[in-house]
Amino acid sequence: MTVLILTSEQDVTADMVVVHLNASAVPVVRLDPADLIGGAALSGEYVHGSFRGHLWSAGRLVGLDGLRSVWVRRPGTPASRVAEPSEWLTEESSQALYGMLRSSGARWMNHPDAARRARYKPWQLRLAQRSGLPVPATLITTFPQAARDFAARFPDLVVKPVSGAHPQEPPRAVPTSRVAPDADFAAVAFGPTLLQRRIAKRADIRLTVVGERMLAARKATAPDADPDEVDVRFAPGDVPWRPSDVPPRIADGVRAYLREAELAYGAFDFAEDADGTWWFLECNQSGQFGFVEVDTGQPIARTIAEWLARPVPENAPKRVNGTSSRVC
Amino acid sequence: MTVLILTSEQDVTADMVVVHLNASAVPVVRLDPADLIGGAALSGEYVHGSFRGHLWSAGRLVGLDGLRSVWVRRPGTPASRVAEPSEWLTEESSQALYGMLRSSGARWMNHPDAARRARYKPWQLRLAQRSGLPVPATLITTFPQAARDFAARFPDLVVKPVSGAHPQEPPRAVPTSRVAPDADFAAVAFGPTLLQRRIAKRADIRLTVVGERMLAARKATAPDADPDEVDVRFAPGDVPWRPSDVPPRIADGVRAYLREAELAYGAFDFAEDADGTWWFLECNQSGQFGFVEVDTGQPIARTIAEWLARPVPENAPKRVNGTSSRVC
Numbered sequence: 001m002t003v004l005i006l007t008s009e010q011d012v013t014a015d016m017v018v019v020h021l022n023a024s025a026v027p028v029v030r031l032d033p034a035d036l037i038g039g040a041a042l043s044g045e046y047v048h049g050s051f052r053g054h055l056w057s058a059g060r061l062v063g064l065d066g067l068r069s070v071w072v073r074r075p076g077t078p079a080s081r082v083a084e085p086s087e088w089l090t091e092e093s094s095q096a097l098y099g100m101l102r103s104s105g106a107r108w109m110n111h112p113d114a115a116r117r118a119r120y121k122p123w124q125l126r127l128a129q130r131s132g133l134p135v136p137a138t139l140i141t142t143f144p145q146a147a148r149d150f151a152a153r154f155p156d157l158v159v160k161p162v163s164g165a166h167p168q169e170p171p172r173a174v175p176t177s178r179v180a181p182d183a184d185f186a187a188v189a190f191g192p193t194l195l196q197r198r199i200a201k202r203a204d205i206r207l208t209v210v211g212e213r214m215l216a217a218r219k220a221t222a223p224d225a226d227p228d229e230v231d232v233r234f235a236p237g238d239v240p241w242r243p244s245d246v247p248p249r250i251a252d253g254v255r256a257y258l259r260e261a262e263l264a265y266g267a268f269d270f271a272e273d274a275d276g277t278w279w280f281l282e283c284n285q286s287g288q289f290g291f292v293e294v295d296t297g298q299p300i301a302r303t304i305a306e307w308l309a310r311p312v313p314e315n316a317p318k319r320v321n322g323t324s325s326r327v328c
Numbered sequence: 329m330t331v332l333i334l335t336s337e338q339d340v341t342a343d344m345v346v347v348h349l350n351a352s353a354v355p356v357v358r359l360d361p362a363d364l365i366g367g368a369a370l371s372g373e374y375v376h377g378s379f380r381g382h383l384w385s386a387g388r389l390v391g392l393d394g395l396r397s398v399w400v401r402r403p404g405t406p407a408s409r410v411a412e413p414s415e416w417l418t419e420e421s422s423q424a425l426y427g428m429l430r431s432s433g434a435r436w437m438n439h440p441d442a443a444r445r446a447r448y449k450p451w452q453l454r455l456a457q458r459s460g461l462p463v464p465a466t467l468i469t470t471f472p473q474a475a476r477d478f479a480a481r482f483p484d485l486v487v488k489p490v491s492g493a494h495p496q497e498p499p500r501a502v503p504t505s506r507v508a509p510d511a512d513f514a515a516v517a518f519g520p521t522l523l524q525r526r527i528a529k530r531a532d533i534r535l536t537v538v539g540e541r542m543l544a545a546r547k548a549t550a551p552d553a554d555p556d557e558v559d560v561r562f563a564p565g566d567v568p569w570r571p572s573d574v575p576p577r578i579a580d581g582v583r584a585y586l587r588e589a590e591l592a593y594g595a596f597d598f599a600e601d602a603d604g605t606w607w608f609l610e611c612n613q614s615g616q617f618g619f620v621e622v623d624t625g626q627p628i629a630r631t632i633a634e635w636l637a638r639p640v641p642e643n644a645p646k647r648v649n650g651t652s653s654r655v656c
Contacts, residue, residue: 042468045478079519094491122424122431138373142365146373
């Protein structure tokens with residue numbers, strides 16, 4: 001049974017996982033959807049009530065019923081590397097590839113539907129609340145008056161994008177920032193704005209969850225840190241990430257979150273306050289882990305490889321929608 | 329409790345449903361996401377472990393916990409009607425609106441995740457097979473040789489887009505067409521191609537399903553019909569649609585299909601052959617129904633209104649992901 005990795009050729013993080021799979025002699029096929037149609041190809045036949053499908057990539061042929069898992073890492077846009085790319089060909093190729101994979105019965109990290117849903121920040125915040133995780137008071141609004149009322153109740157605020165998009169992806173160059181005390185919020189009427197009570201943090205927490213395994217890393221806030229520097233992604237990098245234990249209540253909440261979100265992988269960001277409380281900031285279903293592994297030595301890549309390599313249970317109900325992690 | 333309809337102002341099909349809701353005195357709020365931010369607005373607050381959200385559209389304010397159902401009809405692109413539209417604002421507005429609605433606990437017709445998945449034609453074909461519906465022999469491939477082999481086994485074929493996109497949406501101007509006997513299939517290498525055994529049909533069937541209710545319509549093939557004219561959407565319109573019974577085996581299959589697909593609404597297209605067998609062609613989760621209602625007099629709009637107006641069950645488990653039609 002083969003592991004299928006959907007990612008680009010330049011993805012060195014995927015390389016880290018492939019090393020472990022190779023060491024265990026688990027067959028791997030790596031496919032970049034951008035290489036359709038040419039470097040990669042596909043075929044599926046629906047005859048007499050059954051389905052037989054095949055993928056071909058980098059000289060290797062694999063049957064869809066021979067897939068044990070699919071890792072959606074950093075797949076390219078389908079058919080974007082052909083001589084004359086078009087929206088039409090991308091749509092057709094995307095439908096053909098993902099439409100077939102969705103029928104394969106393989107385990108997903110993460111299933112495309114779960115991955116898509118998991119990106120909605122307002123949904124994340126509500127799910128975190130329901131899962132029992134501490135969530136800083138948050139407002140998402142297009143009403144300036146609602147923003148003013150909120151700022152009166154919670155004077156120390158940060159503002160961040162609703163979409164939670166990474167600032168490194170232009171044109172979304174909006175890091176999390178502290179709100180100036182004299183902000184008048186009139187601009188709220190021109191776009192949804194996310195305001196959140198600032199956590200006076202003594203550390204950033206990155207909790208990487210792979211299946212049932214939790215690997216937490218903690219980065220202490222430098223004593224001389226500028227309180228206006230709230231986005232850890234842009235903070236000076238001299239303090240390293242260190243392994244950390246996970247408080248039992250947080251572990252319970254995270255398990256509940258991932259179960260409901262139907263995610264096999266999630267990278268949680270928390271802010272730790274002076275009392276040691278971990279405040280939920282977000283869960284990125286495709287969050288990077290290389291920098292944590294390098295700093296802490298935690299075996300994240302190996303844990304992912306082990307999850308992907310797990311044998312398919314004999315009596316697993318083959319769900320057409322493929323979210324076999326769902327227990328129902 | 330209010331019914332929320334996400335659609336454009338010009339949507340006359342939605343008007344048909346609103347008439348019935350008004351007659352039953354069910355509160356309705358109609359919102360076009362394109363009217364964000366200006367004609368429509370939103371606000372949501374996450375404080376002390378709970379969530380309170382509101383939508384405002386056309387002068388009406390509704391609380392998200394006061395929604396009984398959401399009908400996703402023909403919503404516009406979020407925030408596309410502002411003075412200076414941008415991808416960024418559309419993304420932020422989409423995240424804010426749908427992210428909050430996903431936490432509302434309302435019943436969906438159809439839930440965005442189910443709707444998205446339901447568009448994958450290869451997934452549809454496999455699900456139809458597993459649901460016990462007759463599916464014509466089909467091949468989706470980028471291998472010319474696979475196409476040639478398939479044509480040798482099934483000489484009478486049609487070709488259609490994999491994405492099942494409607495030909496009226498440029499640039500996807502590809503109606504279903506009959507394959508010429510001398511086709512050489514070399515072009516298959518340039519894009520995924522869907523080949524399907526042509527059903528020599530004596531009628532087209534449109535089966536509209538609303539919740540548990542099935543409304544079937546049948547359009548007999550004209551005796552002098554050109555066998556090359558396989559796409560009913562482009563056939564001459566002189567033969568009207570007539571109400572039809574649903575064979576019990578098809579009804580069972582359709583129920584299984586919609587249960588697994590988690591759809592509250594689906595428009596199925598079948599081809600009826602000389603033996604009376606209904607062959608599954610596709611299920612469109614947002615298929616039009618106005619033309620069927622006009623021809624047959626079947627009360628589709630009223631049935632949709634009744635589904636949307638159903639009271640929320642007292643003890644319904646409020647799922648964060650909102651697919652409350654799922655029984656698990």
